[in-house]
Amino acid sequence: MRAIWKGAVSFGLVNVPVRLYSATENHDVQFRQVHAEDGGRIKYQRVCSLDGEKVAYSDIAKGYETEEGQMVVLTDADLAELPLSTSKEIAVDRFVPAEQISPLVLDKVYYLEPDKAAIKPYALLRSALEESGRVAVVTVAIRTRVTVAVLRVHEDTLALQTLLWPDEVREPDFAVLAEKSEVTDAEQAMAAMLVESLSGDFDPSAYEDEYEQAVKQLVEAKLAGGEIHEPEAEKEESAEVVDLLAALQASVDRAKKARGEAV
Template sequence: MRAIWKGAVSFGLVNVPVRLYSATENHDVQFRQVHEKDGGRIKYQRVCSIDGEQVAYSDIAKGYETPEGQMVVLTDADLADLPLVTSKEIAVDRFVSAEQISPLVLDKVYYLEPDKAALKPYALLRSALEESGRVAVVTVSLRTRVTVAVLRVKGKAIVLQTLLWPDEVREPDFAVLEAKAEVTDSEQAMAAMLVESLSGDFDPEAYEDTYEQAVREVVEAKLAGGEVKEPEDKPEESAEVVDLLAALQASVDRAKKARGEAAS
């Protein structure tokens, strides 16, 4: 693993130098759009939706679209005075009961690795969290944005998990839930029996991503049978694929922002 951030956890007068690592990775099967006849990757160009002209990267600016569909173009000067924070500190604000943190607000998760010289204070914080049964609410600046997170223990490691802001969590506003459901005692008893019959410990190894495995088997079978395309323009098109991914990501983020959701 490669560290994505380096700083220190501070609680009271104690500082613990740490490095931050992504604790998860995405293994979703990735498909590319290709020409069925020869396997050539599909190119996408940066084209203005108004004049139809292709736009160079140097002429692309950031735009904020309002809920009404208006577009506000922002320059580097407009963004220069934004409250960006580059502090390398994970500041513990308070220790709270883990039950107070709703699972709905939990977001990305990272491992904290201590410097060798900081192993003792790291172990001290880890044991304090374990013995108290609490999590530490912290603030941290990641990618120049301040976010709230919690520190918890997983095995011998301390884990940092960022939290969504309150307005990023939707309310279950369903009118049907306002209606009263009449449940009889016998139905309730039967439901309780079903829960009891299916009770047990959670074993993540008991579950398997069968879709990914099936796709890989299909791919391996085609490779074994020689069904492989060798596009000649691979280097040039790989750059276009990166452009496509960036464009798709920007589109997804914009759509989420319009719906009031958190961008990726």
């Protein structure tokens, strides 16, 4: 694994230097849009929706669309004034009971690896969380965006899980649930029996992504049967190089322009 962030956990006067790693990886089946006749990848051009003209990479800006459909163009200078953080600190705000954190607000999860010289304070924080049954609510800047997260113990490792903001969680406002539905004692008892009959411990290895396995088997069968297209790699590579060079040149020109130099 490759660390995506390096900083320190601070609680009280204790600092624990750590490295941050993504704890999960996406194994969803990914398809590409291709030409059915020859398997060539479908490419898209950058075209303005108003005038239909192709747009150079250097002329593309960020736009924020309002709820009314209005578009506000934001320049690099505008974005540079936003309150972004470059702090490399995971600051513990408080320790709260784990059950107070709703599963609905949990987002991305990361592992924290301590520096060799920080194993003892790392273990101290880990044991403190385990014995207290609490999690640490922290703030951290990942890729310049400050977010709220929780520190919890996963096996022998400290895991950091970012939280969604309150306005990102929808309210389950379903009118049908407001209607009263009487459940009889017999129905309640039968439901309890069903729960008891299906009770057990959770074993993640008992579940498999059958769709992914089926897709892989289908692809392997087509490969074995010679059903494969060999697109012209040279053309695609050259197109990508041109786009990359154009992007690099646009970046250089923009940097020179910002410094007042001739482009």
